[in-house]
Amino acid sequence: MSIRNVVSREGGSPSVEDAILDAARSCILDFGLRRTTLAEVARRAGVSRPTVYRRWADTRAVVTDLLTREIAAAIPAFSSDESLHRQLVEAVVEVSTKMREHALFVKILQSDQELFTPYILERLGTSQKVIIERVAHAVSAGQQQGSIRSGDSRHIAVMVLLIAQSAVQSGAMVAEEIPGRSLTRQVRNAIGAYLAPDNHPQT
Known part of the structure; x- marks a missing residue:
């Protein structure tokens, strides 16, 4: 879990971030990293693209936090x-x-x-x-x-x-x-x- 995620979770929006990370995981498993877009991540998460962009600048940043979450949980x-x-x-x-x-x-x-x-x-x-x-x-x-x-x-x-x-x-x-x-x-x-x-x- 990154410092950004810790702060946002304490701020009361864990469900949104987890939904986005779960959506990113789904996209990568279906398409691979190169074909995963923030637009598709947002669609699968059920949130707007600005909601995703406010938290992560690009797909790689989302994936970095996703990998951190998966490892920390293990x-x-x-x-x-x-x-x-x-x-x-x-x-x-x-x-x-x-x-x-x-x-x-x-x-x-x-x-x-x-x-x-x-x-x-x-x-x-x-x-x-x-x-x-x-x-x-x-x-x-x-x-x-x-x-x-x-x-x-x-x-x-x-x-x-x-x-x-x-x-x-x-x-x-x-x-x-x-x-x-x-x-x-x-x-x-x-x-x-x-x-x-x-x-x-x-x-």
């Missing part, structure tokens, strides 16, 4: 009453698996890969920042708990993002070498070992 809450190491490992495995199979992400990766290029090579996107913030918070709590290794929690969170992101974006590329279930197992092993507490067995 990240579970963490509890300090249980092992943060175990919770975080399972969360990364679950979210990366969901994203590899998510209809919207699959569609974009198949037909409009260039949308992701800036966020792979040049800069962090909003959804990536959301992931880093949530993972860093869980890592910090896990370090206090003793279930996650020492180190800068934000740096650790960035590395967790890079591992998971690679599995999501390159899963199809290595499918013949590492089929889906095996890839999931390898992601679990990689994250589990990386987060394991210093000089302690994994929890």
Whole structure:
């Protein structure tokens, strides 16, 4: 969820924004990103085009917030009453698996890969920042708990993002070498070992 969405939702219009994002999702699944227009998004959302343009300047901006919403919704809450190491490992495995199979992400990766290029090579996107913030918070709590290794929690969170992101974006590329279930197992092993507490067995 972007800062813009948080503000507007607090302002009392979540149904309009969600309707627009849902409509954008529908358009992309039907037409692909290139053929999706704000006019069609507005029509499917049942709102006027100015209503959409007041919130987003173009289709790419709508899609960016849509992807952020989808990813944020997939990240579970963490509890300090249980092992943060175990919770975080399972969360990364679950979210990366969901994203590899998510209809919207699959569609974009198949037909409009260039949308992701800036966020792979040049800069962090909003959804990536959301992931880093949530993972860093869980890592910090896990370090206090003793279930996650020492180190800068934000740096650790960035590395967790890079591992998971690679599995999501390159899963199809290595499918013949590492089929889906095996890839999931390898992601679990990689994250589990990386987060394991210093000089302690994994929890």
